[in-house]
Amino acid sequence: MRDNLKDVWENRFEFFRKGLDEMSPECSECSEKEFCAGGARHSFDYDNLRQRMCFKDTEVFECSY
Numbered sequence: 001m002r003d004n005l006k007d008v009w010e011n012r013f014e015f016f017r018k019g020l021d022e023m024s025p026e027c028s029e030c031s032e033k034e035f036c037a038g039g040a041r042h043s044f045d046y047d048n049l050r051q052r053m054c055f056k057d058t059e060v061f062e063c064s065y
């Protein structure tokens with residue numbers, strides 16, 4: 001039996017469509033979330049709902065202003 005792609009997308013991947021800043025308590029409170037949105041998905045710790053690599057205190061953010 002084959003799965004319907006539309007059904008799979010709409011019903012099984014909702015977790016991955018949510019913004020990381022919505023999932024992480026730390027990111028949801030962050031003043032930089034408008035620019036960062038919780039950072040990269042490949043470095044997000046889904047088990048502990050936190051970003052492994054936060055650039056907030058690095059020169060990357062200092063250079064963007």
Ligand code: SF4
Pocket residue numbers: 021026027028030031032033036037038039051053054055056
């Ligand atoms: S800067 Fe850090 S704490 Fe703020 S939203 Fe990005 S990853 Fe989260």
